[in-house]
Amino acid sequence: MTMQVQPVTLVTEEDLLNEAMECPVDRELDTRPLAQERAFAFWQKDIPEDYWHLTAAEMKERIARAREALGRRCVVLGHHYQREDIIQFADIRGDSFKLAQWAAQQPEAEFIVFCGVHFMAEAADILSQPHQKVVLPNMAAGCSMADMADPEDVYGCWDELQEAGIGGVLPVTYMNSAASLKAFCGRHDGIVCTSSNAKRVFEWAFQRAEKVLFFPDQHLGRNTALKLGIPLEEMAVWDYTLPYGSLGGNTVEQLRRARVILWRGHCSVHMRFSVQQIEEARRKYPDVKVIVHPECRMEVVQAADMDGSTEFIAKTIAEAPPGSKWAVGTEINLVSRLARENPDKLVFCLDPVVCPCSTMYRIHPAYLCWVLDELARGRVVNQVKVDEETAHYARLALERMLAVP
Numbered sequence: 001m002t003m004q005v006q007p008v009t010l011v012t013e014e015d016l017l018n019e020a021m022e023c024p025v026d027r028e029l030d031t032r033p034l035a036q037e038r039a040f041a042f043w044q045k046d047i048p049e050d051y052w053h054l055t056a057a058e059m060k061e062r063i064a065r066a067r068e069a070l071g072r073r074c075v076v077l078g079h080h081y082q083r084e085d086i087i088q089f090a091d092i093r094g095d096s097f098k099l100a101q102w103a104a105q106q107p108e109a110e111f112i113v114f115c116g117v118h119f120m121a122e123a124a125d126i127l128s129q130p131h132q133k134v135v136l137p138n139m140a141a142g143c144s145m146a147d148m149a150d151p152e153d154v155y156g157c158w159d160e161l162q163e164a165g166i167g168g169v170l171p172v173t174y175m176n177s178a179a180s181l182k183a184f185c186g187r188h189d190g191i192v193c194t195s196s197n198a199k200r201v202f203e204w205a206f207q208r209a210e211k212v213l214f215f216p217d218q219h220l221g222r223n224t225a226l227k228l229g230i231p232l233e234e235m236a237v238w239d240y241t242l243p244y245g246s247l248g249g250n251t252v253e254q255l256r257r258a259r260v261i262l263w264r265g266h267c268s269v270h271m272r273f274s275v276q277q278i279e280e281a282r283r284k285y286p287d288v289k290v291i292v293h294p295e296c297r298m299e300v301v302q303a304a305d306m307d308g309s310t311e312f313i314a315k316t317i318a319e320a321p322p323g324s325k326w327a328v329g330t331e332i333n334l335v336s337r338l339a340r341e342n343p344d345k346l347v348f349c350l351d352p353v354v355c356p357c358s359t360m361y362r363i364h365p366a367y368l369c370w371v372l373d374e375l376a377r378g379r380v381v382n383q384v385k386v387d388e389e390t391a392h393y394a395r396l397a398l399e400r401m402l403a404v405p
């Protein structure tokens with residue numbers, strides 16, 4: 001199948017600035033020195049030893065000094081799930097896609113320091129301009145969900161489907177995936193989606209093919225397919241842990257019947273939310289509104305009052321009437337920030353045992369300090385660079401997404 005790629009309509013810088021929340025919030029760091037987080041913070045081992053023991057005040061002072069030296073040559077982006085001690089240094093915060101787009105529209109910024117996880121820095125590199133360099137402060141900051149879709153496993157799945165005679169399949173990857181998988185979609189007439197536009201992207205896909213192969217998050221895929229009226233009987237789950245030749249644990253008949261083939265990936269943060277937590281929140285506050293991210297399980301999304309992306313959650317709560325109550329099913333750093341920024345409302349996390357995204361947490365201020373110091377000294381460390389060919393096809397899949405009305 002051949003498709004024409006529509007001209008790309010990028011959101012304007014003004015749109016992005018309006019939607020992005022203002023940064024920074026000037027406050028004291030409470031993060032402990034890196035050496036003291038050793039037990040649970042994953043280290044990029046080659047960070048020089050003098051950064052291990054910097055106190056909060058020292059890190060803050062050095063980051064400010066490096067930023068001043070770099071001036072407009074450097075922008076710092078902060079994902080919503082970053083800890084407050086990082087967010088306060090960000091020029092802008094938002095979800096991964098908006099941040100990448102915003103950075104690409106700052107031509108004077110030679111360096112884009114992405115405080116998020118690896119796939120986000122890759123996407124920023126793909127969308128950035130040739131003179132811009134993207135830096136990830138800690139190269140150990142990956143995403144466990146993205147890692148569940150190993151590109152070789154996805155290529156194997158694709159081959160198995162072809163060998164089994166399952167045709168008319170269009171690959172759709174979630175933004176939370178490796179650049180090589182975005183490129184795979186670009187090469188096979190496929191597309192990328194975010195949690196904001198998944199429904200529209202699925203509709204686009206079904207105008208062009210009978211079936212969608214969606215990776216890596218089975219929950220976003222299932223929740224989106226249900227919104228389109230596709231019953232569970234027309235969905236198959238591809239178990240990537242099974243050996244080649246197992247059809248991901250399905251029969252040929254199941255795959256023929258399936259309209260959506262869901263990769264068996266998940267987000268460990270959003271898997272923590274449960275229907276019991278929703279019932280408990282409603283018992284405690286009968287007028288509470290429950291809002292969750294669509295990476296949560298189907299039962300949770302269906303029991304909630306509403307679901308949507310991080311941007312949707314932030315906007316909905318910001319616009320809610322004073323005195324309203326919100327039980328939120330998403331990462332704790334964002335929920336805590338929303339609670340602080342909406343003091344006229346009650347905002348709390350559905351999960352009483354708070355747990356941040358452990359990979360986002362790997363961006364400790366010491367790493368930010370180190371990469372900024374190096375940039376100020378004229379050295380680029382931790383650059384994330386996607387090779388030309390991969391970037392070309394990945395961009396194709398991203399451009400198709402941007403052209404979806």
Ligand code: SF4
Nearest residue numbers: 143144145267269357
């Ligand atoms: S919250 Fe989930 S999907 Fe997002 S970076 Fe963390 S593990 Fe990945």
